[in-house]
Every structure is written in structure tokens, then in C-alpha cells.
Amino acid sequence: MHANTTRGFLWSDVETRTLLNIWGEQDIQTALDGNFRNSFVYRDVARRLGVMGFERTPEQCRVRIKSLKRQYLLAKEGNLRNNGQYHKICKFYDTMERILSNRPAIDPQELMDSGAGGEEPGDGVEEDGEDAQDAYSESTGECPVPAETEVKLEYPSIPIPIPVKVTVGNNSASVRPNNSSQPTSNLSSSRPKRTRKRRANFPMEKLMEQFLEQSAQAEESFYRMEEQRLQAEDRRREAEHARELHMLQMLGQMFSNISSASHGSAAAPSRTAPPARVPVCTSASPTCTRGQSSHLRHPSPQADCVTQQSQLLNTDPQALAFERYYSFGSSAHRGMGDDFLSLVKSIVPPLSSKKHKGQDGRIGIIGGCQEYTGAPYFAAISALKVGADLSHVFCTRDAATVIKSYSPELIVHPVLDSPNAVEEIEKWLPRLHGLVVGPGLGREDSLLKTAKEVIEKSKARDIPIVIDADGLWLVSQQPSVIQGYQKGILTPNFMEFTRLYEALHHEPMDSSDHQRSAMQLSVAMGNLTVVLKGEQDVITDGNKVISCSVEGSGRRCGGQGDLLSGSMGVLAHWAYTSSTGMVKSVNPAMVAAFGACSLTRQCNSQAFHRHGRSTTTSDMIQEIGSAFKKLFES
Numbered sequence: 150m151h152a153n154t155t156r157g158f159l160w161s162d163v164e165t166r167t168l169l170n171i172w173g174e175q176d177i178q179t180a181l182d183g184n185f186r187n188s189f190v191y192r193d194v195a196r197r198l199g200v201m202g203f204e205r206t207p208e209q210c211r212v213r214i215k216s217l218k219r220q221y222l223l224a225k226e227g228n229l230r231n232n233g234q235y236h237k238i239c240k241f242y243d244t245m246e247r248i249l250s251n252r253p254a255i256d257p258q259e260l261m262d263s264g265a266g267g268e269e270p271g272d273g274v275e276e277d278g279e280d281a282q283d284a285y286s287e288s289t290g291e292c293p294v295p296a297e298t299e300v301k302l303e304y305p306s307i308p309i310p311i312p313v314k315v316t317v318g319n320n321s322a323s324v325r326p327n328n329s330s331q332p333t334s335n336l337s338s339s340r341p342k343r344t345r346k347r348r349a350n351f352p353m354e355k356l357m358e359q360f361l362e363q364s365a366q367a368e369e370s371f372y373r374m375e376e377q378r379l380q381a382e383d384r385r386r387e388a389e390h391a392r393e394l395h396m397l398q399m400l401g402q403m404f405s406n407i408s409s410a411s412h413g414s415a416a417a418p419s420r421t422a423p424p425a426r427v428p429v430c431t432s433a434s435p436t437c438t439r440g441q442s443s444h445l446r447h448p449s450p451q452a453d454c455v456t457q458q459s460q461l462l463n464t465d466p467q468a469l470a471f472e473r474y475y476s477f478g479s480s481a482h483r484g485m486g487d488d489f490l491s492l493v494k495s496i497v498p499p500l501s502s503k504k505h506k507g508q509d510g511r512i513g514i515i516g517g518c519q520e521y522t523g524a525p526y527f528a529a530i531s532a533l534k535v536g537a538d539l540s541h542v543f544c545t546r547d548a549a550t551v552i553k554s555y556s557p558e559l560i561v562h563p564v565l566d567s568p569n570a571v572e573e574i575e576k577w578l579p580r581l582h583g584l585v586v587g588p589g590l591g592r593e594d595s596l597l598k599t600a601k602e603v604i605e606k607s608k609a610r611d612i613p614i615v616i617d618a619d620g621l622w623l624v625s626q627q628p629s630v631i632q633g634y635q636k637g638i639l640t641p642n643f644m645e646f647t648r649l650y651e652a653l654h655h656e657p658m659d660s661s662d663h664q665r666s667a668m669q670l671s672v673a674m675g676n677l678t679v680v681l682k683g684e685q686d687v688i689t690d691g692n693k694v695i696s697c698s699v700e701g702s703g704r705r706c707g708g709q710g711d712l713l714s715g716s717m718g719v720l721a722h723w724a725y726t727s728s729t730g731m732v733k734s735v736n737p738a739m740v741a742a743f744g745a746c747s748l749t750r751q752c753n754s755q756a757f758h759r760h761g762r763s764t765t766t767s768d769m770i771q772e773i774g775s776a777f778k779k780l781f782e783s
């Protein structure tokens with residue numbers, strides 16, 4: 150086996166002849182013939198060459214053959230023109246002639262053109278012959294068989310046209326890379342040798358490598374710059390957002406101050422000033438009334454605020470009021486109801502074996518007279534079923550036994566019509582967490598007077614007070630009894646509401662806009678929370694308004710309002726003792742009101758599914774447990 154001493158660009162004559170012998174074999178020529186994709190043929194050629202002791206890659210073989218074909222073609226042309234000088238151009242002319250004469254004519258252009266990498270019509274560019282050999286010798290000093298060695302430069306198969314001035318005979322033409330002995334000498338004389346040496350040192354492969362490397366670097370730096378640009382853009386947007394937020398906070402503060410001032414002038418001075426609540430972000434919500442035009446959503450509703458001047462609630466310029474629209478999280482899409490439900494959930498105290506009786510609430514109901522025993526019972530039992538530990542009913546003597554007979558769970562005090570009714574009830578006030586005034590109270594003056602004094606005593610103790618039914622009658626007669634007390638909640642049905650509105654505004658209300666009217670009443674009452682019951686329960690504290698439209702049913706049996714007020718008494722206690730910052734900033738009374746309305750309607754719906762038209766408030770009360778669980782504990 151021959152030792153391969155011709156690594157790199159050198160092909161010895163022996164190696165070239167061996168290559169030509171292999172390449173000239175019948176099966177190789179047949180395989181090459183008509184096959185554009187011939188890389189697999191040269192793989193076989195290289196393998197056979199390896200067997201003969203010469204290690205060459207298929208690509209080296211392919212380029213070498215191509216070079217020989219090019220020489221042969223030039224020699225053939227030169228033969229015609231230069232009188233038998235062809236052997237100088239192509240040393241292996243005869244062998245090539247023998248092999249190629251059996252193949253179809255070779256298109257000279259095919260040899261000159263670049264082709265797909267690894268294919269025979271590729272782009273090998275080479276400098277053969279003496280000149281090339283010189284160049285190689287000069288650059289490396291390495292030439293094992295100088296006389297027989299040709300220097301060949303191999304180039305990648307990517308098309309890179311390099312014009313070379315070629316002179317054949319007397320003709321000179323600028324053509325694609327070429328080679329001949331004649332042009333070699335011309336080249337030597339016309340161009341400094343250093344040029345060729347440089348080309349030998351920096352073959353196209355290297356140039357291409359450099360080019361590709363530079364392209365990759367350029368691409369990388371482009372992406373780096375693009376990323377930096379995007380980051381800068383993000384920072385700019387954030388800064389803009391922060392600036393907007395700051396502006397809105399300032400505006401919110403400004404409107405808040407104006408609003409407080411106007412409330413002060415519109416309503417009678419209140420003993421307990423409205424707490425400074427943190428208005429939260431605005432949102433265009435389907436549950437809002439008006440002025441929802443602009444909105445902003447902020448990641449932290451507790452921290453951010455914006456107040457909008459949205460509507461004039463009163464034509465009196467002295468009674469300017471500003472409505473604040475609240476939104477929580479993504480409420481703009483889900484509706485505020487979902488967010489309020491979450492707040493209600495947050496106020497529900499956990500059940501724990503560590504607690505003692507009474508800790509989750511002791512609720513008092515002021516009501517129950519000879520005519521109305523059901524109403525205080527409904528309210529008291531609802532409070533118990535929602536989760537209060539103890540429920541007291543302060544009623545007239547003749548109602549007490551009846552109410553007791555409804556339920557042993559209730560604590561019934563037959564004191565309401567006693568001469569020292571207020572003192573009797575006052576004794577219990579320190580133990581009560583919430584008071585519901587009105588269900589079944591009746592309208593007897595002495596009872597209303599007692600109710601009024603109990604309200605005053607309860608306010609002094611900062612107890613949340615829900616006023617319903619006949620308690621609202623009392624308020625319509627004497628609004629100041631509760632006006633401005635922030636822990637007061639009014640729960641009028643439409644009739645009761647109309648009465649209240651007219652008592653305070655001395656004019657008929659606009660029944661086409663319940664929300665507006667409810668807000669006006671709330672403002673007039675010193676921003677008490679007002680719940681206008683109806684097809685949709687409207688809940689407002691004069692600053693903001695929400696509505697509850699949890700599905701109920703078409704059944705309107707008496708006593709549903711008592712269920713509502715009783716449960717609201719408990720929820721109000723839970724809301725005011727809740728440590729949740731959001732509940733405090735929104736207004737605990739609003740949260741409690743929303744919870745009670747949702748629960749009542751849910752009970753109504755569930756009871757109706759079971760009983761249909763025969764549904765009564767007692768049926769609804771049976772549903773409190775599961776409705777509560779479904780709404781607030783799921």
C-alpha cells in the first residue's frame with residue numbers, strides 16, 4: 150500500500166493517475182453519466198482511492214477531477230490553436246481523452262460555472278502547473294515530488310466568481326477562474342507574485358469562514374441592540390404609567406376633598422365623621438351608574454386610587470357630589486359583583502374549636518308586636534343561621550310568647566312596651582355586636598320612641614345598626630335619628646324608599662333612575678349605606694354604587710326583607726371587625742349589604758326550585774346554610 154504523502158493541496162502524479170484510473174472505471178463513469186447529484190459517486194471514488202493507499206475526501210477527488218477536466222478542455226482548445234502544445238496544459242491529456250471520449254461532450258461552461266456543493270458541476274478553482282507549484286513551494290517549502298507535483302487550491306462549493314485574466318495564444322479575455330501554462334506566465338509578469346501567494350495563504354474557505362463569522366456576529370449584535378431597544382421602550386412606558394398614576398392620585402385627592410366639603414354642606418352635621426376611605430381604581434363596570442367613560446386598571450387596587458367627577462347629584466351647586474367607581478382586579482371584565490363576593494368571603498370568620506359562644510356574633514332585633522311576630526322571628530333566626538352565636542329579640546310582651554314558640558333557639562325579651570323599655574334593652578347593648586331595628590315593630594308612637602332611644606344608645610356604643618321596615622318609618626319621620634352614622638344601613642323596599650326620599654328631599658323622586666335616587670338619599674342621610682331592594686338591589690354609600698342581581702325568583706312572599714335584614718346584622722358585625730384592608734377601604738357596610746342581598750336572593754332561588762309557587766320565607770330560611778356555603782365558602 151502506498152503511503153500517502155500528498156496531504157493538503159498536493160496531488161502527486163502517481164496519486165492523480167490512480168484517481169484517473171478509478172474515475173475512468175466503467176461503473177463510475179456510468180454512475181456519473183447523467184447524474185447531477187453525484188456526491189455518492191465521489192464517496193465511492195475516495196473509498197477506492199483509500200484502498201489504494203491515498204487518503205482523500207470525496208470533495209477533494211471531485212475538485213481534482215473537475216480541475217483535470219478543465220485542463221483537458223483548455224488543452225483541447227489550445228491544441229487546435231497552438232500547434233500541439235496541449236500536453237503542457239494538460240499533463241494527463243491522453244488519459245482524459247480516453248475516458249471522456251466514451252462520454253457525451255462536456256459543456257465547457259459546465260466546468261466554469263459554479264454548482265451545488267459536492268456535485269460534479271461544482272466550482273473548483275485551481276492553479277495547476279508550474280506556476281501554482283512555485284506559489285505553493287514559496288509559501289510552505291513543502292513539495293515531496295517537485296517534478297511531478299501540482300499545486301491545487303481547493304475552494305468551497307459556494308459560488309464565488311473570481312475573474313482571472315486568461316490569455317490563450319494571442320487572445321486575451323477576462324473569464325472565470327481558469328488555468329493554463331500560458332496565462333501563468335502572463336500572470337507572473339502582469340501581477341506581482343505576492344498576490345498569488347496571498348491567495349494561497351488565504352484560500353476562499355478561510356474568506357468564507359470569516360464572512361460567515363462576521364455575518365453571525367452582525368446578526369447577534371443586531372438582536373442585542375433590538376433587545377436593548379425594547380427594554381428601553383418598556384422602561385419608558387412604565388415611567389409614563391407611573392406619571393399618569395401620580396397625576397390621577399393627585400386628582401383623586403383633590404376631588405375627594407371637594408366631595409367631603411360638599412357632603413358636609415348637603416347633609417346635616419354628623420356626630421361620626423365619614424372615615425377617609427381610600428378610593429380604589431375606576432372601572433367601567435356594567436354595575437356602575439354613570440360617568441364610566443374613563444377607567445384605569447392597576448395591579449394593586451389597595452394602593453392606587455382615582456376618583457372621577459362623574460355626575461352632579463344635585464342641581465344645587467352647594468351640593469356637589471362626586472361619584473367614585475370602584476373596581477377590583479379584573480372587575481372591568483367580570484363585574485364588580487365577583488369582587489364584592491370575594492370581599493364577603495374574606496369577612497366570614499373561620500370556624501374554630503378555640504372560640505367560645507358569642508364570639509362570632511350576638512345580634513339584637515328590635516321589633517315584634519301583637520300583629521307582627523313573624524318578621525322579628527325571620528330576622529333573628531336568619532341571623533343565627535348565617536352564623537351568629539346568639540340572637541336576641543326585643544319585642545312587646547304579647548309577641549314574646551308567640552315568637553318563643555316558633556323557635557327555642559331565640560332569646561326573647563318581652564320588654565319593648567314596658568315603661569323602662571330603654572333601660573331594659575340598654576342593659577344588653579354592651580353584649581350586642583349588631584342591631585336590627587324595625588321588623589314587626591309596628592308604628593305605635595311609644596314603640597317608635599323606644600326604638601329611637603335604643604338607636605341613640607347603640608350609636609354611642611358604635612354598634613352597627615340595620616334599619617328596616619317600621620324602623621324606616623321612624624327614620625322618615627325623624628331622619629336625624631340615624632343621619633350621618635356611618636355604621637347605619639337602611640334597607641328600604643320601594644315604598645319605604647319613596648317615603649324616605651320624599652321626607653328628605655321634599656319632592657317626588659325620579660323613579661326612572663333608582664341608582665341616582667339611592668345615591669341622593671344616601672348623601673342626604675350623611676352617606677349612610679342605603680340598600681334599595683327590588684328586581685336589582687341597589688347598594689350605595691353616596692360615593693359609589695353597586696347593584697346585586699344574583700338570580701332570585703318570581704316569588705315575592707312576605708318576610709324576605711326580614712331574612713335580609715337579619716343576615717345583614719351579622720355580616721355587618723363581621724365586616725366591621727374584619728382585618729381585611731380592602732373591606733375597610735371599600736366600606737364594610739357596603740360589603741355586608743352586598744353579602745346579605747346575594748344570600749337572600751340565593752335562598753329565594755333555591756327555595757323556589759324546591760317549592761315553586763308555594764315558597765315561603767320559612768322555606769328560604771331552610772336554604773340559608775347551603776346558599777351561604779355555595780356563595781361564600783366555595
Ligand SMILES: NC(=O)C1=CN([C@@H]2O[C@H](COP(=O)(O)OP(=O)(O)OC[C@H]3O[C@@H](n4cnc5c(N)ncnc54)[C@H](OP(=O)(O)O)[C@@H]3O)[C@@H](O)[C@H]2O)[C@@H](O)CC1
Nearest residue numbers: 521522523524587588589590591618619642643644707708
Ligand atoms: N310575617 C310577618 O310577621 C311579617 C311582617 N312584616 C312586617 O310588617 C310590617 C309592615 O311592613 P310592610 O312592608 O307590610 O308595610 P309598608 O312599608 O307600609 O308597605 C305596605 C305597602 O307598601 C306597598 N309595597 C310594599 N313593597 C312594595 C314594593 N316593593 N313596591 C311597591 N309597593 C310596595 C304595598 O302596597 P299595595 O301593593 O298593597 O298597594 C304594601 O302593602 C313591618 O313591621 C314588617 O316587618 C313584614 O316583614 C312581612 C312579614
Ligand SMILES: Nc1ncnc2c1ncn2[C@@H]1O[C@H](COP(=O)(O)OP(=O)(O)OP(=O)(O)O)[C@@H](O)[C@H]1O
Nearest residue numbers: 642682683684701702707708709710711713749750
Ligand atoms: N323583583 C325581585 N326580584 C328578585 N328578588 C327580589 C325582587 N324584589 C325583592 N327581591 C329580593 O327580596 C328581598 C326582599 O325584598 P322585599 O322588597 O321583599 O323587601 P320587603 O318588602 O321589605 O320584605 P318584607 O316582606 O320582609 O317586609 C330583596 O333584598 C331582594 O333580594
